[in-house]
Amino acid sequence: MAFIPASDVGAGSFECDIWAQDCPAGMKCMWWADDGGPAWNALRCFDVVDDPNGVGEPCTVVDSQVSGIDDCDYRSMCWEVDPDTLMGTCRSLCHGSEAYPTCDDPCETCPIGGSGFFVMCLPSCDPVVQDCRDDYGCYPQGEGFQCFADASGDSGAPGEPCEFPNVCDPGSACIGAELVPECQGSGCCSPFCDLAAADDCAASIPGTVCTPWFSGGQSNGCVAATVGVCAVP
Incomplete structure (x- = not known):
């Protein structure tokens, strides 16, 4: 299991480009709530943990769903996080650009929203079976x-x-x-x-x-x- 360091958003952090992933080696560009609110509103570089979890594997965030700190690998983030357990599933970030977003898996798509912040590859589901999580x-x-x-x-x-x-x-x-x-x-x-x-x-x-x-x-x-x-x- 990966160890997630305590939150530290002070000196050394800086804004970044979610598409270019232009952070220093060992870091990834992630969304976070820089005002302590309940929604993502900014981007900055965060450390990639040692022995990170891969896409599709369980993951954990620190402090809140919008802290930006998780134990997922580079170019992925913890998604569908339970607010009580702070656990979710690692999902891949989109590739390409905002104009031409792509995903490695042909059955995943990249719905862009939240003023361009939300760029994640999400898996397909079955509308008849309704195989999504509760709510x-x-x-x-x-x-x-x-x-x-x-x-x-x-x-x-x-x-x-x-x-x-x-x-x-x-x-x-x-x-x-x-x-x-x-x-x-x-x-x-x-x-x-x-x-x-x-x-x-x-x-x-x-x-x-x-x-x-x-x-x-x-x-x-x-x-x-x-x-x-x-x-x-």
């Missing part, structure tokens, strides 16, 4: 699906209006109003379904059937081609 959902992202925090709250049920993917309950997608009967918004939540299973879409939203999610029935190879969504025929 997260498997939502559409680019040509595939990724786990994002469930922001539905008390809304997001099938047939309810939506503007963003993760305001729908996990297991549902935000699709165009023309695809959901009596939709009262620019888009509405509608359940995912399995084209290879019995079609029970009408039980959730009358007038809908299980419709292929992927055009031509061809998936990106990272999720089953049988993924569908309940929509008007």
Whole structure:
């Protein structure tokens, strides 16, 4: 197990470029909260621990989820950290540039957010199985699906209006109003379904059937081609 040194953000630390990873040898450029707040808002160089954990392995952060200090290897960070145990999983940072982000794994994608701070390769998930951790959902992202925090709250049920993917309950997608009967918004939540299973879409939203999610029935190879969504025929 790697030993994580105590937090020290004083002399010797400096800002860096998350894409270029331009820190001195033995350090990595990481996000952190320089104001002690709950969200990342700055970048600086942090030491890479001796015997660091690799991508996909369990990891630990120091002090908080946004301290910037973890025991993951160079060009990776501790993600999906439990606020009580401070443990998570090492994930790779994106390669390339903000204009052309890439990931080594073809089934991972790089959703850029947070004013360019958030550039992490996240794995694909199954929208039918919903194999994300608790309080997260498997939502559409680019040509595939990724786990994002469930922001539905008390809304997001099938047939309810939506503007963003993760305001729908996990297991549902935000699709165009023309695809959901009596939709009262620019888009509405509608359940995912399995084209290879019995079609029970009408039980959730009358007038809908299980419709292929992927055009031509061809998936990106990272999720089953049988993924569908309940929509008007």
